Amino acid sequence: MSIEARFQIDRGDFCLDVDVRFPGRGVSAVFGPSGSGKTTLLRAMAGLEKAAGSYLKVGDQVWQDETCFIAPHRRAVGYVFQEPSLFEHLDVRRNIAYGRKRVAPEARKVSLEHVIDLLGLGRLLARYPRQLSGGEQQRVAIARALATSPAVLLMDEPLASLDEARKDEILPYFESLHRELDIPMLYVSHSKDEVMRLGDHMVLLDKGRVLATGGVAEVFSSMDLPLAHAPDARSVIEGVVVAQDEEFGLSYVEFSGGRFAVANNGLVADESLVLGSTVRLLVRASDISVTLERASNTSVMNVFAATVAELAREGAAHVTVSLSVGAVAMIARITRKSATVLGLEPGMRVFVQIKSVALLR
Amino acid sequence: MMLNEQDMVALAISLKLAAITVLLLLLVGTPLAWWLARTRWRFKFLLEAVFALPLVLPPTVLGFYLLVVLGPRGAVGKAAEAMGAQPLAFTFAGLVVGSMVYSLPFVVQPLQAAFSALGRRPLEVAATLRASPLDRFLTVGVPLARSGFLTATVLGFAHTLGEFGVVLMIGGNIPGRTKVASIAIYDHVESLQYANAHALAGVMLLLSFLMLVVVYAANGRLNTVNP
Numbered sequence: 001m002s003i004e005a006r007f008q009i010d011r012g013d014f015c016l017d018v019d020v021r022f023p024g025r026g027v028s029a030v031f032g033p034s035g036s037g038k039t040t041l042l043r044a045m046a047g048l049e050k051a052a053g054s055y056l057k058v059g060d061q062v063w064q065d066e067t068c069f070i071a072p073h074r075r076a077v078g079y080v081f082q083e084p085s086l087f088e089h090l091d092v093r094r095n096i097a098y099g100r101k102r103v104a105p106e107a108r109k110v111s112l113e114h115v116i117d118l119l120g121l122g123r124l125l126a127r128y129p130r131q132l133s134g135g136e137q138q139r140v141a142i143a144r145a146l147a148t149s150p151a152v153l154l155m156d157e158p159l160a161s162l163d164e165a166r167k168d169e170i171l172p173y174f175e176s177l178h179r180e181l182d183i184p185m186l187y188v189s190h191s192k193d194e195v196m197r198l199g200d201h202m203v204l205l206d207k208g209r210v211l212a213t214g215g216v217a218e219v220f221s222s223m224d225l226p227l228a229h230a231p232d233a234r235s236v237i238e239g240v241v242v243a244q245d246e247e248f249g250l251s252y253v254e255f256s257g258g259r260f261a262v263a264n265n266g267l268v269a270d271e272s273l274v275l276g277s278t279v280r281l282l283v284r285a286s287d288i289s290v291t292l293e294r295a296s297n298t299s300v301m302n303v304f305a306a307t308v309a310e311l312a313r314e315g316a317a318h319v320t321v322s323l324s325v326g327a328v329a330m331i332a333r334i335t336r337k338s339a340t341v342l343g344l345e346p347g348m349r350v351f352v353q354i355k356s357v358a359l360l361r
Numbered sequence: 362m363m364l365n366e367q368d369m370v371a372l373a374i375s376l377k378l379a380a381i382t383v384l385l386l387l388l389v390g391t392p393l394a395w396w397l398a399r400t401r402w403r404f405k406f407l408l409e410a411v412f413a414l415p416l417v418l419p420p421t422v423l424g425f426y427l428l429v430v431l432g433p434r435g436a437v438g439k440a441a442e443a444m445g446a447q448p449l450a451f452t453f454a455g456l457v458v459g460s461m462v463y464s465l466p467f468v469v470q471p472l473q474a475a476f477s478a479l480g481r482r483p484l485e486v487a488a489t490l491r492a493s494p495l496d497r498f499l500t501v502g503v504p505l506a507r508s509g510f511l512t513a514t515v516l517g518f519a520h521t522l523g524e525f526g527v528v529l530m531i532g533g534n535i536p537g538r539t540k541v542a543s544i545a546i547y548d549h550v551e552s553l554q555y556a557n558a559h560a561l562a563g564v565m566l567l568l569s570f571l572m573l574v575v576v577y578a579a580n581g582r583l584n585t586v587n588p
Contacts, residue, residue, distance in 0.1 A: 046489055072488040073496075079489035085482050089504040098500075099490030148491060 001059035003152060003184065005043045009051040015210040016040045022186060022201065024059065029199030029216065030188045037208040038188040039082075042154045045186070046079050047072035058151050072164040076107075078145030078153040078183070084137035085162050093125040093142050099148035102226035109149040110181070118180065119173050121145045131139035137175060143282050146181070153177075153185040159194060173199055174361060192227075196282060197218065197360045221329035223310045223322045228331045233285035233320065235330040236360065241277050251354055253279055257326025258304040260357055272360075273359070287355045288332035290321060292342055294351050302354040304329070308344055318346075323352055368561050370537055371545035378453070378541060379521040382460040385518050386468040387510070390459070395470035395498065398479075416466050424530025427459045431531060451533040456541075458530045460521045468517040475509020476502065508580050515576045519569050 001024035009016040009248040018035040022028045029039050043049040045056060045241060047063070063070045086095050093102075096115065099141060100108060101258055116122055119139040129137055144155060159167045171194075177185070178198070189195050195202065195216065197323040202219045204227070212225050217236040220227050227233065239255035244264075251273040253260040262272060273279065294303060306323040313319050319339045321332040330352060345351070364372065393412075397405060415423060431449040432438045438448035449455035483505060487497040503510070525543040532539035535546070542561055549558035 038537075048488070071493075072485075073491050073493050075489075077489055079486070081486065083480065085486045087483065087486070087501060087505070089507075098487070098492075100489035102496070144490065180391055 001184075003045075003059075003186075004057045005039065005041070005045060006053075006055040007051060008053050009040060009049060014040070014208060015253070016044070018205070018208070018210050020203055020213060022184065022203070024176075024184050025182065026200035027174075027185045027187050027198050028201040028203060029195040030186055030203045030205060031192075031195045031199075032190065032205030032211075034190055035207075036205040038190070038205055039156050041205070041210075042079070042156050042186060042188055043110075046154055047075050047167060061091075061151075073102075076148070076151040076180060078148055078150035080138070080142050080145050080153070080155040080158045082157045084129070084134070084141040086137055086140055086144075088129050090128075091125065092121060092127050092132070095129070095140055096121070096144045096147050099144055103148050107149060110146055112147060115143040116145045118146070118176060121160050133166070134162050135169045136160065138166075138170060141295075142173070142177075146177070146183070150183060153183050154188075155185060156188045157190070158187075159189075171197065174312070177308075189298075192220075192232070195281070196234070217328070221322065221331050222332075223312060223320070228285075228322065229312065229314060229320055232283065233331045233333060235283045235285070235328075237281045237283060237328055237330070239279060239281065241273050241275050241279060243345070252307060253281060255326060255328060257306070257328050258302075260354075261301040262357055262359055282358040282360050283288045283321065283354055284356070285331045285333035285359075288323075288330060289353045290323075290332055290334055290338070290342065290344065291351045291353060291354070295353065298353065300353045300355055302357060304352050306350055306352045308346055308348045309348055310345060310346055311339065323350070325352060364560050364564065365557060367536060368542070368545055368557060371540050372542045372561065374538075374540065375522050375542040378456055378460055379518045380465055380505065381457055381470065382521045383514055385457070386464060386588075390465065390468040390472055390513070391503075394469045395476055395502065397469070398473045398476035405431040412469055413466050415463050420463065420526025421530060422525045423463060424459065424527040426526065427455075427462065428531045431455050431458065448523065451532050451535065451539065453538055456528060456532045456539055459527045460524060460563065461539065461559055462519045462520045463524055463527045467520045468513040471509045471512040471516060475506035475512075478509075479505050511579050512576050515572045518544065523564065 003022040003024065006019045009015055014037070018041060028042065030037050035217060040049060044051065044054065050069065055065045062068065063075055087098065090098065101110060101111060116125070121139060121143055124132060124136060132140065133200060159170060162170065187198055199216040202216045203213045204219055204225060212219050212222065212284065217238065221235050222228060237255050239253040239260060240257070241251050242254045243252040249264045250261045251264055253262055255352055256331070262273065262281065304325045306322060306325045309324050309329065310322040311319050313336065314333070317335055319332055319336050321334060321339070321344065323330045330353065397409065414541050428450055429435050433442065433448040438450065441448055449458055479502065483501050484497045487501045492500060523543060526549070528541055528544060530538070534540050534544055542565060546558050546561050549561065
């Protein structure tokens with residue numbers, strides 16, 4: 001199954017004009033600056049915004065086209081709003097059960113106990129929303145949406161209203177949703193960190209239009225898109241934990257271009273870096289340096305053979321270099337002077353030294 | 362100081378009138394307030410002004426027009442007569458109709474304010490949780506606006522209890538049928554029966570005060586707009 005969406009919404013000062021297909025599984029991150037139409041897109045999919053000439057098909061069901069418009073309450077969506085928006089007059093259990101009660105019994109695939117477990121709400125069931133922290137409220141809102149066994153889960157910046165500590169508290173729950181439920185999710189965010197951590201597929205929006213769709217790693221490292229040219233450009237690399245070195249506290253993550261050494265001391269790291277698990281690494285463009293020969297006396301452990309794919313000038317002093325490392329694209333930001341001294345040009349064989357690598361998940 | 366039997370009857374009529382009026386106003390006023398709170402109709406302000414008229418009109422003006430309309434020669438009166446019913450003027454039913462007009466803003470405005478304060482979000486959430494429009498109204502709109510309902514009920518009740526001018530114009534002063542407490546007090550004063558006036562006025566003062574105490578205590582935390 002997949003989700004096809006075509007929307008043309010004209011609100012005078014803002015236009016949304018998209019024609020996009022989302023995969024029927026995994027997390028599709030909808031990323032873009034504020035005002036790019038992310039929220040409007042989600043609202044339109046839920047039927048909260050009406051517009052003529054729209055088309056939406058989820059799996060084999062058409063939710064709207066020229067002739068039909070399925071009312072919001074007849075769409076099998078789960079919607080998590082930016083603010084938790086719990087019903088203040090209902091306790092946690094009744095909040096979670098609200099939507100589920102209204103779903104036909106034969107369409108209830110997710111049990112109440114399962115969502116309560118999944119989001120760790122067992123001890124909060126008798127509380128009222130005002131007695132919960134922001135993070136807890138948002139977990140209840142997610143559980144409430146999931147309990148309706150939606151065909152698609154729409155999440156509109158669910159972490160935006162939370163502080164950093166609360167975000168870290170919730171992110172692991174998203175990862176377990178991802179692993180345990182077979183519900184496609186659209187995750188709207190303007191945070192690169194969240195998108196890189198949670199997204200499988202990515203839709204890049206700007207000014208109401210789709211700039212690109214594709215895998216997260218691909219979109220972040222594409223030289224044709226603005227992300228690779230941003231001051232905080234970064235690359236995502238997926239690999240498998242193949243070895244561990246307990247003496248030095250390192251794990252080795254293999255990808256098509258070589259083997260990363262990753263320090264085990266991160267907070268999330270220790271649980272994720274299990275032998276055989278697939279992990280996702282983040283490398284910042286400014287943490288990559290390029291050499292013509294493999295340096296032998298260096299403290300940098302992650303050195304890989306690479307081929308220069310493309311160069312782009314950024315202002316007076318810098319260039320962005322796109323490099324192929326195995327089958328992976330990495331983005332490096334170096335000074336223009338260095339690039340000139342090294343004589344970098346597309347097709348050259350070089351080495352990349354990666355000073356630091358972070359574990360995303 | 363005890364109330365005499367006639368005053369007890371007048372008080373009972375007042376309470377009955379207030380209760381029936383509020384009940385009917387809640388039935389009519391809730392959908393009206395819901396609509397006013399949610400519509401984007403550009404001429405909504407005109408209707409709002411019409412519904413607020415009883416707040417500012419002298420009760421005698423209101424009563425006069427009601428008398429004209431409800432009386433035997435008025436449109437409603439004629440219609441009632443054609444159907445074989447009594448004209449509404451000088452009947453208890455007439456008092457109910459008059460009171461409903463008179464107290465309408467006191468019921469509709471707190472409800473409208475409470476519904477507006479809800480915003481669209483809780484209802485949108487309910488929609489994404491499969492609740493139909495009526496279901497959303499009943500299970501989310503009404504419970505979340507409960508302080509507005511309390512305010513509307515008490516203000517509507519207390520205001521009807523205190524009405525004088527309209528009743529005098531359209532109700533006449535028929536003991537046991539349309540003579541309400543406020544008019545009984547007026548009659549007592551007219552005939553210099555100050556003790557009786559005191560007793561009845563005291564009861565009314567106490568009742569009104571108690572009702573307002575209930576509202577303000579219950580709404581202490583919630584910010585409701587009262588007319």
